[in-house]
Amino acid sequence: MLQPLANAQTMSAFKKLGFLSIYLMILLSNGVFILTHGQFTWTGVLFAYGVVPLVDALMGKDKNNAAKEDFERLMNDRFFDSVVYSLVYVHLIQLGLAVFAILTYEMTLFQWIGYVLSLGIFAGTMINVAHELGHRSSKTAQFHAKLTLMTVCYMHFFIEHNRGHHVWVATPHDPATARKGQSLYAFWWQSVTGSFRSALAIERRLLEKANVSFWSIRNNMIWAVLLPLLFCGLLTALGSWKAGRLAWEVIPFFFGQSLVAILLLESVNYIEHYGIVRREIAPGKYERVNPLHSWNANHLFSNLVLFQLQRHSDHHAYASRPYQVLRHFDESPQLPFGYPLMILMASVPPLWFSVMDRRLEHWRGYAYDSQHIAQVVREMA
Template identity: 55%
Template sequence: MQALKKIGFYTAFILPAIWVFSFYQGGWFHFMPVLFVFVLLPLFDQLIGIDKENVKPALVQQRSAEFYYRFVTYVWVYVQIIFLCWAAYAIATQPPVHLYEWIGFIISTGLVTGGIGITVAHELGHKQSGLERFYSKVLLMSVCYMHFYIEHNRGHHVTVATPEDPATARQNENFYAFWFRSVFGGYTHAWALETESLKRKGHSVISLHNKMIVFTLLPLVFCAFLLISLRLITGLWQNEVIVFFFSQSIVAFTLLELVNYIEHYGIVRREVAPGKYERVNPLHSWNASHMLSNFFLFQLQRHSDHHAYAHKRYQVLNHYDESPQLPFGYPTMILLAMFPPIWFALMNPRLEGWKKTNLYTSAVA
């Protein structure tokens, strides 16, 4: 079983392969990655079922140190950058003819760069290794969401499951309202965190010491690199590449925000003193241990353990029966989250059950 699981994490590379194949078929094939992620993957996710097996405590340190698991994530970084450069080249040399093809092209690209790419960036951004953190920033640069590196690690992990966290969805808050609050609130909060850090260190806010300035500019530089490179190759300015780059970025970080919405919907920690909350534990995130989708998402769905122990590597994250459980894996839950009445009907009873189990009274109006 362990050998199968090791190989299983390479399933993520199926998605860009499907996308490249479908592009050269043209027409409605542009939506093949969408069909794969939101129809075939959920179907097989349910058929294969849930994996509750945890790494034995005596083996956790050894498994965490295995280079194999880091290597998979390193390879993804290079695959994503090459893939994105290929997609820009494809736009420049064989642009889609019809509007529906453009839509399929952009959504399918965002599924690769956001659905998996930001997941890998999230994993790498939590590690102490300078190389892993650099790779995390590279991936986030490719989807115009570099502030996530600051906000997620220094903001979200501190304030998660409290009213102060823009990335924690309130009960009865639909995804579309959450998207605006999380996207703009997260960016604003990242600025506040960086400003505070700079003042402590005695640096000016308006300087290259300010990561938020650098993080805001780097995606623009990367887009300019793509544009100039294609000008040199084709002899033409391919303005479609600009539209493509920023559009796929919006799709990518919208997928991230859908995942944020799913992971923390309605859960709030007890306030033990004014402005102070109980310590984060595995009860404070929605969990899903569906085997197949966890392969694709590097065990991100074992989110309860991740928030309790943020520096644990993906291959040793635990399943907890006592954590609040999602009825389906993320691909299915993402679809449901886009239809608020269905989402509320499915999740509100589960949320109320979680509150009763934990003898909890919501602090949120």
Template identity: 50%
Template sequence: MKKFGYLFPFILPALWVWGYYQGGIWNYATVLFAFGIIPIFDALLGIDKHNFPKETEKQISEEGYYKGVLYLWAFLQIGLLVWACYVVSLNTLQTYEYVGFLLSTMTVLGGVGITVAHELGHKSSRFEQILAKIILDTVFYRHFFIEHNRGHHVNVATPLDPATSRKNQSFYRFWRQSVWGSIRSAWKIEAKRLQKQGKSNWNWENEMWNCLFEPLLLMITLTASMSLLQGYFVWQVSVFYILQSVLSFSLLEAVNYIEHYGITRRLLENGKYERVEHLHSWNASHLLSNFFLFQLQRHSDHHAYANRRYQILRHFEDSPQLPAGYPTMVLLALIPPLWFAVMNKRLDNWEKSVYEARNA
């Protein structure tokens, strides 16, 4: 019956659309549900430590239902972005309504949408990779597909990784490090690939050009379409597309900040870092928020075995554990003194336990 929990994320776009048509303060319904109601029920329902038996993992991993939910979301995301641009083109939202509508867009397209893109982007299926790229185009963060898979997963928990937050680094400092650092990293990854083929970095086969032009083309198409529909140039659509993109990928970066805060891998005598294990990412097995995020919070297992599908990700008791699910931790990360007060003690305990294990 647990599989039906993965339909919960569709509550968020339903609230978003419902809130808009209700008008006024109801435009905040989605963001208040995500960052208010979910944390409360996360605390009430607690942690889910259940792992599927090893002998059933293959069967569950191959069930079409779990893929179907992700595919449905991918197509829904495209439709929702078109609808949101249409709403903006009407120019009927008051300022406070617009802010709520924008934050709801971030919660749906950035919070759940990028999570779906992340899951699909790790798979070998060409179809799933294309869906991942399309979703990332909707939030102007297409280079994430390159950097996350071929950069972050290789260099996580080391100084080489821009998406690993350092101890005592605030989210705001990390944001600059990760956003600009991931773009540079993706460019270097593509340049290295092309150089191995004897081609220039500036060759049109460089995927980074697609990362730039695909979202731009989408923005121009949406703006032109809504302008034709309304009978005049609706520049507000382009502004909205950029604003919701920045908010959406900023929410992704808040999650990156949470997932790897202060965790480091040991540099070995041969000059390489130790293998990534389930000890090298913060874990959160809170039942409800994991439904809404397709078990992204079981991040320790994801980094140890990146090709495992979301439905069979495992809870490890000896992984570093977050005190709450991502919705709560995102709010905490926005207030650095509170974040440091809560997380530095946990990080110190993790470092101590790892040191003791190595020297036992």
């Protein structure tokens, strides 16, 4: 393992620049493909599930939290906003380049699969960017969140995640919380279909409260379905104009990369909340979310690539807290590896259950202890 960085100030500067590491995936998922004229298509997959876990192992973990005296400075540093906002437009450019590429280079089926997976994995990280922006109160941030979600056919996530998941996380009412003993593949169906139904119910209640018809243009769920279709149509039209024929290849590519991104998001949901349940303190009423209610990973490099999404407990306790100041809590249940390696583990259910069910039982040993919970809540404030 590499030696830890010398001091907190050095670590802060390193992490600040480290958040740019997501651009390595852009270079590898599309840049290498275009530079090699369509020959190498699996580089994005190799980066996400090969390079990131390897660098995680070399760099180790990071338990450092921003010092109180640095909090305001980090909150107001526009560098962190510029990274996530710029990625929205880079992603749009990347999709345009992808349309050009698939119409220019001849690929085997194996190369096609690699390209869709590589671009889809990057699109999955863009859902994380949309997640970050979607928790902000500014209309500009929310617009960019919705724009990004449109490119992966998952715009209802904006509705359900904020008004559904964050309310019901770690309870039986949350489709994005995996049950103990539930496989990743069963969870995919539960979360994808359940989240859509939840978003539909939430939007219906909001419209009824505003005395607006369900079939109004103010129904965000209608736009959540229509806008990705229109965007796909736009990409297909541009591709057809470029090729001088109907560019039908754009359609399976667009929906393929969207499906990969969606399943990557739901895989992350699976590992973040597997088996964790809040105490029901009254019928239908649950204890407040605290740092004990999400799985965490403090592996440094994967946290940089994922904008500290792996510090998930603090995010659920304070949803509006920007990624650069999310905190680590020793009391939070800890994953043995970063998210990429945990996703690979989850894809083999017997392996996942053998590792995680023991950790889940250990978590239950202290998560329901009143004194311990009180101490955690005090430290969280």
